[in-house]
Amino acid sequence: MLAVATCWLVVSVFAMALASIKLNAPEFLGTSCFLSYGRLQPAALNALVFGFCVPVGHAVAVWGLFAGTGAPLPRKDVMLTSWAVWNVGLLIGTIGILRGDGTGIEWLELPGYASRMLIVSVLIFAVWVLRSGWRGCNDWNDVRLWWCVGVLLLFPWIYGAALVGSVYAQVRGVLAAVTQAWFVQMLLVVWGGFFALGVLLSYSTGTGAQTLVSDRVARFAFWTLVLFGGVGAFQRLQGGPFPVWMIAVGNASAVLCLLPLCAVLISFRSMFGEQRAKGKTVGSRGIVVSALGFYGLALVLAAVSCFHSVGRVVQFTTYRQAIDMSLLIGFLVPSLLYAIHGIMQIDAGLRWSGQGLQRALFLTVAGGALIVAGLVIGGVVQGVGWNDPAVSVADVTRRTGKWLDMTAAGWVLVSCGIVWFAVQVCMLIAGGFRLILWPVARVWFQADIAEKEAGA
Amino acid sequence: MTHVCKQMLGDQQGANSNPRTVKQGHRNRLPVWLATMTVVGLAWAVFYVARNAGAFSPIVYEMGENPAEVRARVPRDDAMSPMHRGRKLYGTYCAACHQWHGRGIPEQFPPLAQSEWILAGGPNRVIRIVLHGMDGPVTVRGQEYNSPMLPWREVLNDEEIASVLTFVRCNKQWNHAAEPVTPEQVRQIRSLTADRASYWTAEELNSVPESD
Amino acid sequence: MTSRYPFLLFFALAIAASWLVVVVWPHLQLGGLEPVTIEETGVVYPPIRSGEALVGAEIYRSLGCQYCHTRQVRPSTMGADIARGWGRRRTVARDYIRDQPPMLGSVRFGPDLANLGCRETNAAALLLRLYKPSAIVPLSTMPSYRHLFHVRPAPAGGSEWRNSLALRMNLSSDQGSEVIPRAEARALVSYLLSLKADELFLEAYPREDLQTTNSARGMDKARALP
Numbered sequence: 102m103l104a105v106a107t108c109w110l111v112v113s114v115f116a117m118a119l120a121s122i123k124l125n126a127p128e129f130l131g132t133s134c135f136l137s138y139g140r141l142q143p144a145a146l147n148a149l150v151f152g153f154c155v156p157v158g159h160a161v162a163v164w165g166l167f168a169g170t171g172a173p174l175p176r177k178d179v180m181l182t183s184w185a186v187w188n189v190g191l192l193i194g195t196i197g198i199l200r201g202d203g204t205g206i207e208w209l210e211l212p213g214y215a216s217r218m219l220i221v222s223v224l225i226f227a228v229w230v231l232r233s234g235w236r237g238c239n240d241w242n243d244v245r246l247w248w249c250v251g252v253l254l255l256f257p258w259i260y261g262a263a264l265v266g267s268v269y270a271q272v273r274g275v276l277a278a279v280t281q282a283w284f285v286q287m288l289l290v291v292w293g294g295f296f297a298l299g300v301l302l303s304y305s306t307g308t309g310a311q312t313l314v315s316d317r318v319a320r321f322a323f324w325t326l327v328l329f330g331g332v333g334a335f336q337r338l339q340g341g342p343f344p345v346w347m348i349a350v351g352n353a354s355a356v357l358c359l360l361p362l363c364a365v366l367i368s369f370r371s372m373f374g375e376q377r378a379k380g381k382t383v384g385s386r387g388i389v390v391s392a393l394g395f396y397g398l399a400l401v402l403a404a405v406s407c408f409h410s411v412g413r414v415v416q417f418t419t420y421r422q423a424i425d426m427s428l429l430i431g432f433l434v435p436s437l438l439y440a441i442h443g444i445m446q447i448d449a450g451l452r453w454s455g456q457g458l459q460r461a462l463f464l465t466v467a468g469g470a471l472i473v474a475g476l477v478i479g480g481v482v483q484g485v486g487w488n489d490p491a492v493s494v495a496d497v498t499r500r501t502g503k504w505l506d507m508t509a510a511g512w513v514l515v516s517c518g519i520v521w522f523a524v525q526v527c528m529l530i531a532g533g534f535r536l537i538l539w540p541v542a543r544v545w546f547q548a549d550i551a552e553k554e555a556g557a
Numbered sequence: 558m559t560h561v562c563k564q565m566l567g568d569q570q571g572a573n574s575n576p577r578t579v580k581q582g583h584r585n586r587l588p589v590w591l592a593t594m595t596v597v598g599l600a601w602a603v604f605y606v607a608r609n610a611g612a613f614s615p616i617v618y619e620m621g622e623n624p625a626e627v628r629a630r631v632p633r634d635d636a637m638s639p640m641h642r643g644r645k646l647y648g649t650y651c652a653a654c655h656q657w658h659g660r661g662i663p664e665q666f667p668p669l670a671q672s673e674w675i676l677a678g679g680p681n682r683v684i685r686i687v688l689h690g691m692d693g694p695v696t697v698r699g700q701e702y703n704s705p706m707l708p709w710r711e712v713l714n715d716e717e718i719a720s721v722l723t724f725v726r727c728n729k730q731w732n733h734a735a736e737p738v739t740p741e742q743v744r745q746i747r748s749l750t751a752d753r754a755s756y757w758t759a760e761e762l763n764s765v766p767e768s769d
Numbered sequence: 770m771t772s773r774y775p776f777l778l779f780f781a782l783a784i785a786a787s788w789l790v791v792v793v794w795p796h797l798q799l800g801g802l803e804p805v806t807i808e809e810t811g812v813v814y815p816p817i818r819s820g821e822a823l824v825g826a827e828i829y830r831s832l833g834c835q836y837c838h839t840r841q842v843r844p845s846t847m848g849a850d851i852a853r854g855w856g857r858r859r860t861v862a863r864d865y866i867r868d869q870p871p872m873l874g875s876v877r878f879g880p881d882l883a884n885l886g887c888r889e890t891n892a893a894a895l896l897l898r899l900y901k902p903s904a905i906v907p908l909s910t911m912p913s914y915r916h917l918f919h920v921r922p923a924p925a926g927g928s929e930w931r932n933s934l935a936l937r938m939n940l941s942s943d944q945g946s947e948v949i950p951r952a953e954a955r956a957l958v959s960y961l962l963s964l965k966a967d968e969l970f971l972e973a974y975p976r977e978d979l980q981t982t983n984s985a986r987g988m989d990k991a992r993a994l995p
Contacts, residue, residue: 139912349611352605353606360591619846
């Protein structure tokens with residue numbers, strides 16, 4: 102498992118490095134067709150999402166499901182197979198995008214041959230989760246398990262449905278865009294939302310999950326988020342060639358999404374309040390606060406863009422990217438990094454150099470802030486420019502460019518942070534090689550014995 | 558299970574073992590303001606959607622409209638409009654030679670699309686051509702043509718000639734946007750040239766003013 | 770607390786609800802859109818693209834032009850798209866029924882291309898734009914797609930390629946060599962020239978006060994006649 106997690110990390114660093122180049126690409130790297138913006142951007146994005154976020158999310162959830170319950174991993178080989186298929190598929194797919202085989206549907210660019218491998222992998226994985234999860238866990242009162250299963254099953258659901266709905270089926274025209282919007286929204290706001298909120302909750306606070314289940318506020322947040330978050334996908338289609346009811350429904354639910362946001366904030370606040378009351382120091386509170394901040398920022402930005410006067414400016418500008426990146430870089434990635442840190446710490450009994458982790462995360466968060474700020478301001482500037490017919494195209498580009506430079510700087514910071522993180526992980530592994538390997542081997546060994554005993 | 562949870566929580570577990578520290582009380586109910594906001598928000602959403610969603614119709618693309626308004630925008634009188642009738646007439650009488658696409662047939666039939674005759678300032682000449690036919694050398698869009706075009710004065714009445722000429726002069730597909738032709742204009746020219754029995758030639762027509 | 774089955778059931782239902790609303794409903798509603806026949810001219814819209822233009826669409830997709838260019842026009846109530854001359858009406862779902870994928874694009878780093886074929890009819894200008902954007906707009910941020918072209922020394926007797934001449938005229942740095950568009954470049958350009966979304970039909974008529982083009986005015990007059 103640790104090996105798995107670190108592999109993802111390396112992939113992610115790779116993706117981040119690519120991603121940081123991508124915004125400079127229009128200016129500096131125009132010469133090679135493989136590295137032109139139109140290919141680099143989707144390749145980097147896909148590598149980041151499917152190479153890092155999704156697998157780490159799954160790894161953490163699996164860990165929560167099995168390591169958490171103390172049960173050994175059943176049929177490890179199946180899981181590893183699915184993981185291998187996934188990685189190979191992703192690698193092929195990323196190269197495919199760079200070669201120009203992308204599907205042209207944003208966030209689902211992985212070419213057919215690659216996404217088929219991902220689907221196979223995800224299916225194996227889902228079956229594995231269902232079978233072993235059902236058998237392995239008899240204590241279903243723990244909300245944490247639901248949450249893990251939810252996270253694990255949600256992704257195959259949305260990814261499969263989205264691929265069928267946009268890439269495989271010969272859907273006509275704009276319908277592919279509708280499905281795509283749904284997928285991105287589910288992935289970022291709902292899947293990512295649950296996942297990261299769960300991680301933040303469980304790692305940042307001492308309160309157990311049970312209290313959360315019975316908490317009305319949390320339950321309220323959960324259901325409203327599932328409902329409005331998903332339907333809010335329509336809001337992404339603003340201004341496009343879609344009947345107005347879609348836009349109206351989307352706007353309404355994007356605004357309603359602020360309700361679960363409030364609920365989430367309340368939950369966290371009371372939790373922090375408790376901790377403060379106990380006089381306990383929470384080491385990583387900054388991370389939690391900033392991640393929540395990014396999540397809130399994204400939802401608020403989305404809700405604000407529903408208003409006609411704002412929407413007409415920010416549609417089709419980098420504003421939309423700002424929302425997505427806020428969720429992805431500001432919210433999901435730090436939570437995932439944090440989760441990796443948590444797993445490795447507990448599993449291996451290793452100590453991180455606390456300062457190093459803090460710095461790496463700080464760099465990431467600061468970079469994320471720069472990225473989002475650059476995109477938001479750039480988006481508004483761009484939109485104002487486009488909306489004034491007197492401003493020439495070149496002027497619009499020039500004005501926006503300044504802010505995009507800020508975003509590029511943000512990406513560089515983020516990649517520094519990530520590289521730092523990766524270095525630490527490597528050092529951790531190198532330094533404590535025996536320490537890591539030994540417990541894992543012991544777990545396997547014990548599992549083996551246990552199985553034999555069960556068989557006998 | 559608590560054991561498991563504690564294990565998961567690693568070094569922070571200790572806090573949870575004492576149930577008193579979890580202040581369920583104040584977190585266990587939905588704050589009133591949140592509940593109020595939910596109700597208000599839902600009400601607003603219903604109102605907003607009802608007002609703006611265009612009755613969930615696939616043809617409404619603008620906020621706050623309804624399908625009837627969209628349909629009302631489509632030109633109503635289609636069946637009787639000159640464009641509509643002209644298109645039919647063109648298909649019946651002219652397309653055989655000048656073709657549907659209006660580009661004619663090289664060497665034989667001159668094009669109507671982008672023809673300087675059609676797009677002239679006024680319809681005086683084209684009405685004459687259609688009424689009494691045309692023969693002799695003519696240059697259209699830089700190409701020379703010389704074959705006869707039959708007269709239509711017996712076949713088509715004033716209104717029909719006006720429609721077909723309106724169609725060719727305003728056909729968007731050929732990027733035409735000239736003034737339409739009225740039956741009145743056709744009637745005038747018909748009575749003016751009532752005694753004519755022969756085809757027009759290009760030279761003759763060139764001496765006719767384009768418009769009056 | 771409830772047991773696992775109700776929970777998972779509700780969870781699946783909640784996800785399915787958003788899927789039904791966001792994905793299935795539009796599919797039911799828009800999936801059956803048919804091309805329309807434009808009354809006045811008898812043409813079927815949207816037209817079927819030529820084979821070359823379809824190849825061009827693939828190249829457009831594979832080069833990722835849609836990450837910088839949208840292909841969707843907003844109504845004049847929503848922005849200055851129409852004032853900028855990007856189209857004479859907003860785009861509607863029916864404009865895209867022959868596109869797969871639609872490549873709507875989401876960010877406008879460059880101008881909208883939905884009606885490029887209406888405002889730009891010069892293939893050579895488009896080729897030049899692809900070969901060297903900075904020749905048209907200095908400091909252009911649009912990448913150059915040089916790999917779509919052959920560059921070779923100009924033959925002494927003048928070039929046999931008509932297009933390459935136009936290119937050469939504008940490229941002082943490439944004097945003495947000629948630039949010949951490959952098949953891909955020509956296909957891409959024929960796709961770009963085929964980008965038109967300007968026909969008017971049921972849902973596409975803009976609000977009355979927004980009709981501006983003179984042909985529309987001409988038609989109004991024709992309609993006003995008895």
